[in-house]
Amino acid sequence: MRPFRYQHAPDIGSAVSALAEAPEAAYLAGGTNLVDLMKLEVAVPDLLVDVRELTSDRIEAHPDFVRIGAAVTNSALAADPVIRRRFPMLSQAVLSGASGQLRNLATTGGNLLQRTRCPYFQDLNTPCNKREPGTGCSAREGFQRDHAILGASEACIATHPSDMAVALAALDAVVNTEGPRGPRAIPLVDLHRLPGDEPERDTVLEHGELITSVDVPQLDFATNSRYRKARDRASFAFALVSVAAAVDTADGVVRDVRLALGGVAHKPWRATDAEAALRGAEASVEEFRRAADAELAGARPLPGNEFKIPLARNMIVGVLSELSGVPR
Amino acid sequence: MDTEITLVVDGVEHSLVVDTRTTVLDALRERLGITSPKKGCDQGQCGACTLLLGDRRVNSCLMLAVAYDGANLRTADGLADADMHPLQRAFIEHDAFQCGYCTPGQVVSAVGMMQEMREGEPSAVTADAAELSDEVRERMSGNLCRCGAYANMIPAIVEVAQR
Ligand SMILES: Cc1cc2nc3c(=O)[nH]c(=O)nc-3n(C[C@H](O)[C@H](O)[C@H](O)COP(=O)(O)OP(=O)(O)OC[C@H]3O[C@@H](n4cnc5c(N)ncnc54)[C@H](O)[C@@H]3O)c2cc1C
Ligand code: SF4
Ligand code: FES
Ligand code: FES
Numbered sequence: 001m002r003p004f005r006y007q008h009a010p011d012i013g014s015a016v017s018a019l020a021e022a023p024e025a026a027y028l029a030g031g032t033n034l035v036d037l038m039k040l041e042v043a044v045p046d047l048l049v050d051v052r053e054l055t056s057d058r059i060e061a062h063p064d065f066v067r068i069g070a071a072v073t074n075s076a077l078a079a080d081p082v083i084r085r086r087f088p089m090l091s092q093a094v095l096s097g098a099s100g101q102l103r104n105l106a107t108t109g110g111n112l113l114q115r116t117r118c119p120y121f122q123d124l125n126t127p128c129n130k131r132e133p134g135t136g137c138s139a140r141e142g143f144q145r146d147h148a149i150l151g152a153s154e155a156c157i158a159t160h161p162s163d164m165a166v167a168l169a170a171l172d173a174v175v176n177t178e179g180p181r182g183p184r185a186i187p188l189v190d191l192h193r194l195p196g197d198e199p200e201r202d203t204v205l206e207h208g209e210l211i212t213s214v215d216v217p218q219l220d221f222a223t224n225s226r227y228r229k230a231r232d233r234a235s236f237a238f239a240l241v242s243v244a245a246a247v248d249t250a251d252g253v254v255r256d257v258r259l260a261l262g263g264v265a266h267k268p269w270r271a272t273d274a275e276a277a278l279r280g281a282e283a284s285v286e287e288f289r290r291a292a293d294a295e296l297a298g299a300r301p302l303p304g305n306e307f308k309i310p311l312a313r314n315m316i317v318g319v320l321s322e323l324s325g326v327p328r
Numbered sequence: 329m330d331t332e333i334t335l336v337v338d339g340v341e342h343s344l345v346v347d348t349r350t351t352v353l354d355a356l357r358e359r360l361g362i363t364s365p366k367k368g369c370d371q372g373q374c375g376a377c378t379l380l381l382g383d384r385r386v387n388s389c390l391m392l393a394v395a396y397d398g399a400n401l402r403t404a405d406g407l408a409d410a411d412m413h414p415l416q417r418a419f420i421e422h423d424a425f426q427c428g429y430c431t432p433g434q435v436v437s438a439v440g441m442m443q444e445m446r447e448g449e450p451s452a453v454t455a456d457a458a459e460l461s462d463e464v465r466e467r468m469s470g471n472l473c474r475c476g477a478y479a480n481m482i483p484a485i486v487e488v489a490q491r
Contacts, residue, residue, distance in 0.1 A: 001349040005329050006394045028395060035351070035390045036371050048348075050395055075384075079449040095452040099470020100441060102372055104384040105391070235452065235469035 001038050005047045012178050012210060015049050019208030020180045027051045027210060029071065029110035032102050037115065040122055042131060055109065055212050059083065068214045070109030074098070074164065077108060087216060089225035089244050093167035096229045099236050109211035112165055112175065112191065115202060116158035116266075117238050119143060129155045130199040137199075144304025146238065149312075150265040152300065156199030159263055160192055161238050166262035167227050169270045170244040173216045179209030188214070192267030199266075221248035221256060228319050229262070230311055239263035241308050243315045247323040249283045254324070261295075261312060271295045274316065283324040285317060292316040333397040337362055338406025346393045352401070353377045353388040364405040364432040368472070375471030378433040378440070379403055385440025387470075404432030407439060414488050415439055422484035426475035434471045438485045441467045445489065460486050 006028075009015035019025045025047035028034060037043035056069025061082040068077060077083060078094040098106060120126045120138035127136035139147055139157050147157040165188065173188040191203050205211075225246035231237040242262035248255045257278045259271040274295035281287040292313040299309050321328050329348045334341060335355065342360050353370075356362040356379075368376035370389045377389040380402040388401075407413040415435050418424070425431045444467070451457075453466040464485050465478075473481065 003329060004348055006331065006348045006392065028392070030390075031392060031395065032372055032387070032390045035392060039370065048392075052395075075444070075449065079447075084450065091450065092452065095450060099372075099375065099387075100444065100451075100467055101375060101378055101385045101387045101437065101470045102390075104381075104440075105386050235466050 002041060002044045002046070004038075004045055006050065007047065008050050009054060012054050012212065015051060015054055016178060016180060016208050016210055018047070018049050022047045023207065025049060025208075029107040030073070030105035032098070032106045033110060033114040037122070041124060042122055051109070051210060052107070055210070064218045066216045066218075068108050068216065070107060070211045070213055072108045074103035074106040074108070074111060075100070077164075078103065085223065086218070087167070087171060087222050087225065089222070089227040089246065090164070090167040090171065090216070092227035093163040093229075093242075093244060096227060096242070097163040108164070108214055111162050112168075112188075112211065112214075113203065113205075114162055117146065117161045118158040121158065130158060130195075133198075133200050140302070144302045146240070146263070147302065147305050148265045149299040149301045149305055149308045150261075150269055151194045152266065153195045153197065153199070155197050156195035156266065157302065158195065158199065158266055160202075160265070160267050162268065163227070163229060163239060163242060163262060165192070165268040166242055166260050167244040168214065168216065169268035170225075170246065170258040170260035171216050171219060171222060172258070173214050175211055176213045176215065177205065177209045178212050179206050181206070185215075189268070189270045195266045219246065219258065222246040222258070224248070224323055225258075226319050226323055228315055230315060241312045241315055243312070243319045245316075245319045245323060247283075247320060249324040252283050254278045254281050254283050254287075257320075259316070259320075261316075264299075264308060264312060271316075273297075278320075283326055285321060285326060285328055288317040288320040288326075289313065291320075331394050331397075333393055335360075335393070335396065336398075336400045338401070338403055348392065348394050350393045351389055352379070352391040352393050352396055352399075355393040356388065356401075356403070362403060362405070364403045365436075366429055366433060368430070368433075373472070374430070374433075375437055376430050376433040378437045378471065380436060380440055383440065383443050385437050402436070404435050407435065413439070414491070415485065418484040418488045419481070422480045422487070424477055424481040424484040425473075426477050430471060430473045430475075434468070434473070434481060437468060437471045438488070441485075442489055460489060464489065
């Protein structure tokens with residue numbers, strides 16, 4: 001690990017200015033991703049500003065939204081009674097990620113900003129455009145099982161690893177930040193970027209922009225929601241494909257739906273084409289399949305991850321059927 | 329960069345000067361000679377380094393010691409008072425280990441897990457789990473065992489969790 005300084009900041013403003021003055025500095029929350037990457041020297045900050053005590057660790061329930069402080073741990077979020085009642089898929093998504101020990105350390109802000117698990121990104125001996133722009137993408141000719149089928153670019157086919165972010169994308173969550181240019185509110189679906197020709201930039205955040213909280217707007221039918229995750233072992237593994245969905249059906253018709261996919265793209269993938277196909281459609285396996293195909297029509301798989309297309313299709317159909325009580 | 333910190337480990341207060349790069353695991357093992365937490369992967373993947381921070385289980389290999397100045401930590405060593413902890417006894421009675429390398433982490437993790445269950449915290453399988461052993465398997469998935477001693481470990485934990 002490279003040497004670095006470590007400090008606390010008395011308040012958010014000082015933390016933001018500390019980073020503004022130090023281009024190589026980083027915020028530290030639970031450290032479960034950052035410390036790992038620092039050991040590998042994939043991340044080489046010269047200063048860490050600890051933000052665990054700067055942002056809220058509380059979940060505030062309001063009638064029309066729930067505010068989750070950036071320092072709320074993954075375990076506290078998953079166990080929160082309001083979250084479990086109003087947004088079951090969010091609790092399920094968090095519980096499907098990492099392990100009991102990690103969830104006790106990991107925070108809401110850090111989870112959103114964790115970096116890809118592409119093995120080449122973590123291996124200093126292989127070319128990787130995300131780690132070292134311009135060197136090439138080792139995954140294109142290499143191991144592709146975990147990689148993207150939607151929205152990837154020539155430069156990078158990495159996926160975003162967060163489960164929590166997939167549920168938050170489906171729920172129209174908004175990320176509140178405090179940065180060098182003041183506060184702003186960013187829809188979660190716009191927080192992460194597609195790789196394009198700048199895969200080194202995971203998100204739209206500026207250097208030093210601090211996530212302070214995440215707001216989840218009230219969505220009555222989200223009580224009928226589900227997060228399902230397919231992976232290479234039953235527990236403690238990242239998603240190959242995951243599905244977050246909430247469905248509102250009446251008289252056998254889909255009145256409204258929220259659908260997002262994980263493990264398929266550089267960002268949590270809100271399935272807007274499938275949602276459009278579903279609104280007003282009959283709640284049936286045929287219609288669910290048609291909607292899944294509408295979303296997956298744009299998929300550009302590589303030989304190593306073609307399996308993700310039928311997997312995603314079947315998972316979408318399975319979760320939607322379950323939520324609308326349609327026998328398969 | 330050297331910083332002076334205090335760690336309370338199994339009820340004993342230790343003051344030490346650490347480089348900012350030192351993890352809690354390395355501070356305990358290399359500096360304080362407290363070797364019951366083990367280093368398996370050093371990447372959060374195996375659980376051998378599990379400690380209780382307060383009453384929450386955590387991976388000490390990913391915790392920078394400077395970020396835990398003043399923390400109250402418990403290792404497998406500190407679980408027993410005069411008697412062995414019920415989980416420690418159950419591991420022996422069930423022959424729940426082979427080489428024993430993962431065992432301190434497993435036992436500490438199981439103690440943390442039982443506290444989480446007592447507080448009604450759900451797991452990924454709570455909604456569907458028919459058997460307590462399914463809950464235990466899911467909740468203990470952050471602790472790997474190279475010897476594959478799970479077959480006896482799960483019943484050991486289930487037995488104590490049922491009491
Ligand atoms: C073995 C293992 C398995 C895992 N499995 C899964 C899994 O299956 N699913 C899953 O979703 N995750 C998984 N994770 C990832 C884990 O969820 C993340 O590491 C964790 O959520 C990150 O949170 P943290 O607080 O520890 O972040 P940190 O490591 O402290 O920070 C991560 C990044 O966010 C930045 N940051 C932190 N807080 C803020 C803030 N408030 N504002 C701005 N920037 C901030 C940091 O500078 C850093 O760049 C796994 C991790 C490990 C080690
Ligand atoms: S997929 Fe992206 S992160 Fe992985 S090697 Fe290619 S450029 Fe790097
Ligand atoms: S040594 Fe910490 S999890 Fe493996
Ligand atoms: S008993 Fe040998 S690693 Fe678990």
